[in-house]
Amino acid sequence: MAESAVLVIVVTITWLITDGIAASILLGGLVFLVPQAWFTRHAFRYQGAQSAPLVVRSFYRGEAGKFVLTCTLFIAVFVLNKSLHAVSFIGAFAALSVTNVILIARYTKV
Numbered sequence: 001m002a003e004s005a006v007l008v009i010v011v012t013i014t015w016l017i018t019d020g021i022a023a024s025i026l027l028g029g030l031v032f033l034v035p036q037a038w039f040t041r042h043a044f045r046y047q048g049a050q051s052a053p054l055v056v057r058s059f060y061r062g063e064a065g066k067f068v069l070t071c072t073l074f075i076a077v078f079v080l081n082k083s084l085h086a087v088s089f090i091g092a093f094a095a096l097s098v099t100n101v102i103l104i105a106r107y108t109k110v
Contacts, residue, residue, distance in 0.1 A: 003029075003032070003033065003036075003096050003099050003100055003103075004029075004033055006096070006099060007025075007026070007029035007033070007092070007096065010025060010092075011025050011026045011029070020083060020085055021085050021088045023083075024081075024084055024085040024086070024088040024089040024092070025088050025089070025091075025092040026092075027077050027081065027084070027089055027092075028088065028089040028090060028091065028092030028093040028096075029092050029093070029096055030073075031070065031073040031074060031077060031089075031093055032070075032092075032093050032096040032097060032100075033096070034069065034073065035065075035066040035067075035069040035070045035073070036066065036100070038062065038065050038066055038069055039062040039063060039065065039066040040062070041062070042058050042059075042061050042062030042065060043058055043059045043062040043063075044058075045058045046058055077089065
């Protein structure tokens, strides 16, 4: 959820300066967040030791769906959006990916 809050703040501030770049940042963020939500929904559907095979299967399904959804959304954005600012779009996606890894590392003390 922290990633979505960061995305909203950055898009709001950028929208005051230029709306084209802000729209590209928003699209890049959504291309990260939508597949991530898909994975989260599928990966954490089951819990407990007795349902271990279901947990493993749901993780695989969630990750496969996340990959396919990310690729599909990338293609759709590049094909359908003619006014895309590619640097902002890919930068937002990369920034949220890095933020996600940092937050996971911070909250899981392994």
